[in-house]
Amino acid sequence: MADTVLIEINNLLKRYGDKAAVNNVSLQVRAGEVFGFLGPNGAGKTTTIKVIVGLLQPTAGTVKVAGYDVQTQPLPAKAASGYVPDTPNLYAKLTGRELLRFVGDLYDLDRKQVAQRTEELLQMFDLTAAADDTVDSYSHGMQQKTSLAAALMHDPKVLVLDEPTVGLDPKSARLIKDILRQMAERGAAIFLSTHILEIAERMCDRIGIINKGELIAVGTMEELRLLGKAGETSLEDIFLGLTGGAEEAEIAEILK
Amino acid sequence: MSTLTLAPSRRLWPAVWKLIRLRVLISFNTFKHSRTIRKIFIVVAYLALLAFAGLILFLSWRLLDFLRSPSLKQYVGMDVTPFLQAMPVIIFTGLFAGILLSSFGVLLQALYLSGDMDFLLASPVPIRAVFVTKLLQAVLPNFGLISLFGLPVLYGLGLAGNYNFLYYPLVLLTMVVLALAAAGLSALLVMLVARVFPARRVAEILGFVGAILAFTCGQSGNLFNTFGHSANVSGAQVSSMFTLVTRFNTPWFPLNWAGQGLVALGEGRWLTGSLLVVLTLGLSAVAFSFALATAERWYYTGWASMQVVSRRKKPLRTARLPVSSDAIHPNALFVVGASQGLKRLLTAPVWGILWKDFLLLRRDLRNLSQLISPLIFGVIYSIIFLRAGGQAPAGQGEAPDWFTSTFQSLMNYGNIIMALFVGWWLLARLSGMAFSSEGKNYWMLKAAPVRASQMLAAKFLVAYLPTMVLGVFFLGGISIIQKTPPVSFLYGLLAVAMSMAGMNGILLAFGVLGANFKWEDPRKMSAGQLGCLGQFLAMLYLPFAFLLFVGPVWLVPVFHLPPVAGYLGGIILGATITGCCAFLPPWLVRMRVERLGES
Numbered sequence: 001m002a003d004t005v006l007i008e009i010n011n012l013l014k015r016y017g018d019k020a021a022v023n024n025v026s027l028q029v030r031a032g033e034v035f036g037f038l039g040p041n042g043a044g045k046t047t048t049i050k051v052i053v054g055l056l057q058p059t060a061g062t063v064k065v066a067g068y069d070v071q072t073q074p075l076p077a078k079a080a081s082g083y084v085p086d087t088p089n090l091y092a093k094l095t096g097r098e099l100l101r102f103v104g105d106l107y108d109l110d111r112k113q114v115a116q117r118t119e120e121l122l123q124m125f126d127l128t129a130a131a132d133d134t135v136d137s138y139s140h141g142m143q144q145k146t147s148l149a150a151a152l153m154h155d156p157k158v159l160v161l162d163e164p165t166v167g168l169d170p171k172s173a174r175l176i177k178d179i180l181r182q183m184a185e186r187g188a189a190i191f192l193s194t195h196i197l198e199i200a201e202r203m204c205d206r207i208g209i210i211n212k213g214e215l216i217a218v219g220t221m222e223e224l225r226l227l228g229k230a231g232e233t234s235l236e237d238i239f240l241g242l243t244g245g246a247e248e249a250e251i252a253e254i255l256k
Numbered sequence: 257m258s259t260l261t262l263a264p265s266r267r268l269w270p271a272v273w274k275l276i277r278l279r280v281l282i283s284f285n286t287f288k289h290s291r292t293i294r295k296i297f298i299v300v301a302y303l304a305l306l307a308f309a310g311l312i313l314f315l316s317w318r319l320l321d322f323l324r325s326p327s328l329k330q331y332v333g334m335d336v337t338p339f340l341q342a343m344p345v346i347i348f349t350g351l352f353a354g355i356l357l358s359s360f361g362v363l364l365q366a367l368y369l370s371g372d373m374d375f376l377l378a379s380p381v382p383i384r385a386v387f388v389t390k391l392l393q394a395v396l397p398n399f400g401l402i403s404l405f406g407l408p409v410l411y412g413l414g415l416a417g418n419y420n421f422l423y424y425p426l427v428l429l430t431m432v433v434l435a436l437a438a439a440g441l442s443a444l445l446v447m448l449v450a451r452v453f454p455a456r457r458v459a460e461i462l463g464f465v466g467a468i469l470a471f472t473c474g475q476s477g478n479l480f481n482t483f484g485h486s487a488n489v490s491g492a493q494v495s496s497m498f499t500l501v502t503r504f505n506t507p508w509f510p511l512n513w514a515g516q517g518l519v520a521l522g523e524g525r526w527l528t529g530s531l532l533v534v535l536t537l538g539l540s541a542v543a544f545s546f547a548l549a550t551a552e553r554w555y556y557t558g559w560a561s562m563q564v565v566s567r568r569k570k571p572l573r574t575a576r577l578p579v580s581s582d583a584i585h586p587n588a589l590f591v592v593g594a595s596q597g598l599k600r601l602l603t604a605p606v607w608g609i610l611w612k613d614f615l616l617l618r619r620d621l622r623n624l625s626q627l628i629s630p631l632i633f634g635v636i637y638s639i640i641f642l643r644a645g646g647q648a649p650a651g652q653g654e655a656p657d658w659f660t661s662t663f664q665s666l667m668n669y670g671n672i673i674m675a676l677f678v679g680w681w682l683l684a685r686l687s688g689m690a691f692s693s694e695g696k697n698y699w700m701l702k703a704a705p706v707r708a709s710q711m712l713a714a715k716f717l718v719a720y721l722p723t724m725v726l727g728v729f730f731l732g733g734i735s736i737i738q739k740t741p742p743v744s745f746l747y748g749l750l751a752v753a754m755s756m757a758g759m760n761g762i763l764l765a766f767g768v769l770g771a772n773f774k775w776e777d778p779r780k781m782s783a784g785q786l787g788c789l790g791q792f793l794a795m796l797y798l799p800f801a802f803l804l805f806v807g808p809v810w811l812v813p814v815f816h817l818p819p820v821a822g823y824l825g826g827i828i829l830g831a832t833i834t835g836c837c838a839f840l841p842p843w844l845v846r847m848r849v850e851r852l853g854e855s
Contacts, residue, residue: 053703056854074850079705089696093619094612105608106704134619136456150700 004031005064006080006158006189007052012061014047021047023213024061029189029206031157034180036204037193040243044213045193046086049162052191053083066157079107082151086162088143092136096127096146099135100153107154114153121149125175140167148176159183161192165199177203201235211243271385275376279393309408316412324416339498342505343413344427344515347406348434352511354402355395355438356445361462362394363439363446367555368455387443387551395439403431410518419522426521426533430514437540440547447554460621467625472632510539602713605706609714613693617686617718623693626685627722634678634730641670642737669806671734672748675727679756680798682726684791687719687763691771691852692781698773698853708849712764712842720760727752747823751805754830758801758837759794765841766790771852797837805830 007029014022022044029035039045050056052063054070054077063070066080090099097118104114122128125145135143144167151159159180165173180190180203194200200207207224209217217227217238224238287295323336367373367390376386407427414423449458505512517532602610617623666673694701701711731752735745770786808825812818 055699055702057851075705075707078703081703083699083703085699089699091612091616091697091700093616098612098615102608102612103700103704105604105611106701106706108604108705 005029006031006066007035007191008062008064009048009052010062010064012048012051012063013059014044014051014056015059020059020213022051022058022210025210025213025215026061027208027215027218029158029191031187031189032184033205034184034190034192034203036200036207037191037210038195038197038200038207038239039193039210043210043243045210046162048210049083049160049191049193053081053160054078055083079154080156081158081160082154082156084144084148084151084159084161084164086166088140088147090135090143090146090150093134095132095134096122096138096142096149097131099146100150103150103153109154117153117155121152124179125149125172141169141172144168145172148179152179156188158189158191161190163194164192165194165196197235197239207235209239209242216242268382268385268388271381272388275381275385275389276392279389305404309404312405313408313412316409317415320413320416336498338502338505340413340417341519342501342515344410344518345505345512346501346515347410348430348514349511351399351402351406351431352434352438355398355435356442358398359394359439359442360446361459361466362398363390363443364450364455364459364462366390366394367443367446368450369459383552383555384548387548387555391436391439391443394442395435399431399435402435407431414522417522419519420524423518423522427518430518430533430536433537433540433544434514437543437547440544440551443551444547444554447551451554464621464625468628468632471629510536602717603710605704605710606714606717609701609706609711610717613714613718616693627682630678630681630726633681634674634726637677638674638730638734641674642734665810669748669802671731671738671740671745672751672802672806674734675731675748675752676755676798676802678730679723679727679752680759680794682723683719683756683759683763684794686722687715687760688767688787688790688794689781690715690719690764690767691849692767692773692775692787695773695775695781702853708846711849712768712846716760716764716838716842719764720757723756723760724753727756743823747805747809747826750827751802751830754834754838755798755801755805758834759797761838761841762797763790763794765845766793768842768845768848768852773853801830801834801837804833 005028007027009025009027012022012025013020025044025048027035037045037048047056051058052065052070054074057071065077068074068077068080070077091102094102100118100121101114104111104117109117119128122131125148127142127145127149130138130142135146138146144164148161148164151161161180164176164180168176177199180192184190184205192204201221206218206220208215209224217224219227221235224235225233227238227242287298290298320340323340367387373386377383410427411424413419414427505516507513507516513532514536517529517536519529520526521529521533523529617627691698728749731745731748734740735748740748766786766789770788770790772781775781805826808829809819809822812822812825
């Protein structure tokens with residue numbers, strides 16, 4: 001099972017007018033793997049993620065999720081994946097419970113299964129007390145947790161998360177990390193983008209670094225260390241060395 | 257420690273000036289970066305407003321000059337001087353009351369629901385400066401609007417009465433001070449309400465009530481005329497109105513002091529005038545200062561209550577469900593059975609979208625106000641139609657006979673026309689905006705394994721089902737009152753159902769083409785230019801669809817055929833073409849649905 005490729009990106013190109021937001025990106029994520037996707041602001045992380053979950057069509061290249069081409073077989077590809085966006089835009093006037101029920105309907109789940117899964121997820125994310133309040137009364141963290149609960153509703157094989165821990169308290173952030181690790185152990189592929197390098201270093205089996213739309217490094221921490229200069233042992237040093245942020249870091253050090 | 261850190265200014269007015277400058281800069285940047293056509297439009301609009309103000313000034317001057325002429329009093333026998341002296345009182349009272357009421361909604365948005373309050377409160381700016389700026393920001397549009405009409409009239413009054421030069425700057429000063437005092441009190445009212453109720457909910461209720469009131473007032477004129485009230489005003493009525501206005505000008509009402517004082521100053525009664533104007537300005541300044549000081553204390557309570565999420569403990573829904581079939585009410589069984597039957601016909605995603613959209617339409621009052629308008633409109637026009645006994649209005653009697661008879665024949669189908677017209681109004685919102693209404697949440701549908709055809713089917717039903725309910729309500733109601741034969745009613749029902757379906761298809765397709773997901777307030781959602789084109793086409797389609805069903809029924813007597821042939825012809829012709837309109841446009845745009853939200 002560990003060799004099964006669940007996310008396969010081949011020569012992905014996405015242009016906005018003349019600008020290539022993602023340029024010739026190719027990578028694979030296997031079952032049971034947590035893949036961290038790093039890059040500076042505007043590097044093309046969110047665009048890549050949106051193509052994987054079928055929110056954007058690529059200009060060229062292919063993306064396969066659970067073996068299904070996202071462009072030619074969108075329905076099975078989408079049915080196999082769950083998505084947590086960077087901003088939890090959820091229907092403000094639905095309650096948390098109604099929102100999860102709605103997601104269950106969208107994924108064509110059995111009604112009894114939806115009811116059972118809803119209660120499990122609400123309990124898991126500590127949302128039971130607020131389950132009958134409308135989403136617009138939720139804090140950012142609660143909305144983020146609701147968004148994650150919605151993504152887990154159909155127990156996806158592939159989970160794609162864009163900055164999942166932003167706005168979460170340490171307890172919730174820890175919970176999410178545990179859930180992702182458990183899902184990976186059960187054979188799911190986790191693809192997450194984050195700016196928190198400590199999370200990437202501790203959680204991810206492999207890491208990809210994207211800069212100016214191009215994938216400049218992919219591998220395990222050990223493999224990335226080999227790519228960096230001598231003495232660059234932490235992910236932060238490697239990241240800054242590869243993306244050209246080392247000079248800015250030095251200036252910041254002088255200003256201290 | 258960085259040397260860049262400076263002590264923030266604690267002085268009020270420099271901080272106010274900074275915030276106003278920021279607001280001006282934002283407005284200037286918005287203007288600078290807008291399209292040339294928009295820039296030209298804005299400049300022309302402002303010039304037109306100035307010209308309009310000039311016109312009002314000129315007309316007021318000449319009219320008031322005429323009213324003051326001694327010959328008018330001699331011929332008409334009516335002395336209008338007391339009325340003219342009461343005019344500033346009316347304008348200032350109107351200004352105060354207008355600003356007090358109209359600022360409430362604006363201030364609620366500006367103080368509690370605007371995105372910049374967190375930033376402003378966290379910055380080292382005195383909170384009073386923030387309030388003053390917000391008050392000015394809220395009061396300016398309404399002040400401008402009231403001044404556009406009020407200021408030229410007051411200046412016209414001064415010119416016509418040869419008032420003292422002091423009158424003119426003092427009129428402007430008094431207007432500004434009174435407006436600020438009214439806005440300050442309005443801000444207090446906002447904060448008082450926000451302490452008790454969630455600001456967002458208050459804004460929704462206000463929007464709902466405001467829209468319904470505005471619409472009802474707009475349409476009530478038609479109803480007023482229907483009940484036989486004449487729009488012509490008699491001389492006696494004018495006289496009694498003048499008397500009423502004059503009576504209102506008592507010295508005991510503080511709001512009157514401004515107007516009375518200014519008139520006294522203008523006429524050279526210095527002592528009375530100065531006393532009243534100084535008293536008004538002083539009281540306004542006290543009211544404004546009190547509002548500012550109190551607001552500072554009250555604001556945080558209301559703001560803090562917004563940050564705390566209220567939790568009303570509700571019983572779990574599962575607990576409310578009947579546990580056994582014995583406990584189910586027979587009616588509930590019917591409803592559940594019907595809903596289960598509908599569910600079997602629909603796939604889970606279609607059912608899910610349908611259920612979600614109905615919940616959202618019902619819960620967001622800002623949506624609801626748009627949906628209730630057709631109902632009010634329909635009720636008002638049905639009353640007008642029924643009061644006329646289903647007859648065509650006689651008019652001046654100059655129309656040719658063929659026109660009158662055709663118009664009368666058309667009135668026989670008043671029930672269908674009313675149902676179609678109300679339905680068109682509702683469909684324009686529900687179907688035309690079906691996709692735009694998803695807003696920023698559209699990603700949830702797009703990332704889910706839902707076919708474009710399923711989305712289109714769901715959105716079609718979301719618009720169609722309530723429209724049909726409303727259509728049947730009007731068709732049935734008018735048919736019962738008019739004692740329409742059952743066959744005609746059933747035929748009308750089919751005509752309405754099919755015509756609505758066709759119009760729904762057209763509006764839905766254009767709504768897809770112009771879908772716009774970038775909005776914050778549901779009242780500001782739009783289906784773009786293509787959506788407008790759809791509305792226009794739907795407007796042309798409506799009489800066409802009506803004629804498809806009614807035309808054959810009209811024509812059969814000409815060809816000496818039995819009435820049943822007309823009905824049959826109408827069904828074949830109408831159902832075929834409207835059916836095509838229902839299915840073809842959505843089918844043509846199904847590929848576009850898959851690319852929505854990618855721009």
